[in-house]
Amino acid sequence: MTKAAAWQKNGPFALVYFASMITAQNQSPQTSLPKAFVTIVVIWTVLCAIGAVGNHSDDLQRAGYTGSYLRMFWLWWREHLLLMAMSFACYAFFSARPALLASVPRILAAYLLAAIVMTPLELLHGRLLTLYDQGQLSGVAAVIDAALARSGFWQFMALVWVTFTFVAVVAACSWREGRRREQAWMRAHSDNLNLRLELEQQRLLALRGQLEPHFLFNALNAISALVRSDDKRVALDGINHLSALLRYALEASARDHVGLREERQFLDDYLALQRLRYGARLHVRIDGDSEAVLAADIPPLLLQPLIENALRHGLDCHDRPSDIRVAFAADSKSLAIHVSNPASDVRSANPGLGLGLRHVRERLHLAYGDNASLQTGLQDGRFVVDIRMPLHAPDQ
Numbered sequence: 015m016t017k018a019a020a021w022q023k024n025g026p027f028a029l030v031y032f033a034s035m036i037t038a039q040n041q042s043p044q045t046s047l048p049k050a051f052v053t054i055v056v057i058w059t060v061l062c063a064i065g066a067v068g069n070h071s072d073d074l075q076r077a078g079y080t081g082s083y084l085r086m087f088w089l090w091w092r093e094h095l096l097l098m099a100m101s102f103a104c105y106a107f108f109s110a111r112p113a114l115l116a117s118v119p120r121i122l123a124a125y126l127l128a129a130i131v132m133t134p135l136e137l138l139h140g141r142l143l144t145l146y147d148q149g150q151l152s153g154v155a156a157v158i159d160a161a162l163a164r165s166g167f168w169q170f171m172a173l174v175w176v177t178f179t180f181v182a183v184v185a186a187c188s189w190r191e192g193r194r195r196e197q198a199w200m201r202a203h204s205d206n207l208n209l210r211l212e213l214e215q216q217r218l219l220a221l222r223g224q225l226e227p228h229f230l231f232n233a234l235n236a237i238s239a240l241v242r243s244d245d246k247r248v249a250l251d252g253i254n255h256l257s258a259l260l261r262y263a264l265e266a267s268a269r270d271h272v273g274l275r276e277e278r279q280f281l282d283d284y285l286a287l288q289r290l291r292y293g294a295r296l297h298v299r300i301d302g303d304s305e306a307v308l309a310a311d312i313p314p315l316l317l318q319p320l321i322e323n324a325l326r327h328g329l330d331c332h333d334r335p336s337d338i339r340v341a342f343a344a345d346s347k348s349l350a351i352h353v354s355n356p357a358s359d360v361r362s363a364n365p366g367l368g369l370g371l372r373h374v375r376e377r378l379h380l381a382y383g384d385n386a387s388l389q390t391g392l393q394d395g396r397f398v399v400d401i402r403m404p405l406h407a408p409d410q
Contacts, residue, residue: 095139129176141161262280278308296325296335307344319371323399345405351402374401388400
């Protein structure tokens with residue numbers, strides 16, 4: 015079997031050659047070149063072994079043939095030594111200059127140079143081996159004359175093998191460089207996401223650090239009002255309620271999400287504390303807290319600032335009873351929370367720090383991004399806060 019016949023029979027095995035080039039894709043050129051050299055030799059050895067099988071099989075059908083497969087394999091292997099060297103040289107060249115792979119004109123220029131240099135050398139190499147086997151090797155001039163005497167077909171086949179080798183190496187190096195850039199982009203993207211996540215976590219921790227003193231500040235205001243009432247029993251009950259509230263606040267604030275059932279109980283305890291302060295004036299109506307709703311997940315201490323805001327701009331502004339309304343609603347994916355109280359033009363005597371609603375909005379954004387919203391406004395003479403958020407905590 016000649017090289018021309020081997021080209022037709024072994025063309026699919028060019029894919030094996032292509033695959034061999036990716037073994038060093040994630041390594042530096044200094045460490046990948048020795049491994050690439052070994053891989054190139056192995057792949058060419060496999061191709062030569064396959065070609066030798068076909069050639070040996072054809073020869074066995076001829077009468078009087080006594081040659082061995084090992085000799086046939088050796089003849090094939092030595093005939094492709096120059097192409098092995100070319101494969102490694104091209105691989106090393108493009109590995110050292112990966113920017114060339116992005117320029118088609120530069121690739122074509124490199125191919126023309128390889129074809130001009132390697133095609134004559136391939137012809138000389140083949141004739142050198144032939145003359146050596148025939149015992150007619152008498153000098154360089156004889157080799158050159160024999161190479162020049164080769165027909166146009168053999169010259170074309172030498173160019174074909176040089177082209178095949180060059181294209182395979184360029185394809186493998188281009189694929190490897192593309193993978194390297196993709197992985198570098200993915201690492202940079204991952205690092206960016208990790209940095210953003212860390213910054214968001216730091217913001218969340220900062221919010222929590224502000225939230226706990228903020229809650230404590232307002233709760234102590236309520237206790238202070240009870241103490242000034244000179245009713246020691248009521249003040250003592252208030253301190254007990256405050257103790258339970260602080261215990262929950264410390265435990266829950268260490269978690270990203272809590273069950274709405276827990277938060278609902280915390281809200282009841284908070285209202286019990288405020289009821290000691292405001293007495294019968296405190297009217298809060300809560301609707302829609304069904305079992306399906308109570309199974310939802312929400313950030314801890316989310317409801318209390320909403321009620322506190324309603325109290326500050328309701329009972330603290332007048333002597334009439336309050337009319338605070340809280341409504342929950344849920345579907346298969348989302349939870350809606352509606353809080354409203356009568357709007358008042360009178361400025362509260364206890365304006366607070368102005369952190370409540372702003373913190374709630376920021377915490378919703380950190381927890382759910384664009385999947386949650388908080389809207390405020392006036393509707394029919396009432397100040398309304400509407401929250402829409404996912405029904406359950408996002409998967410971690």
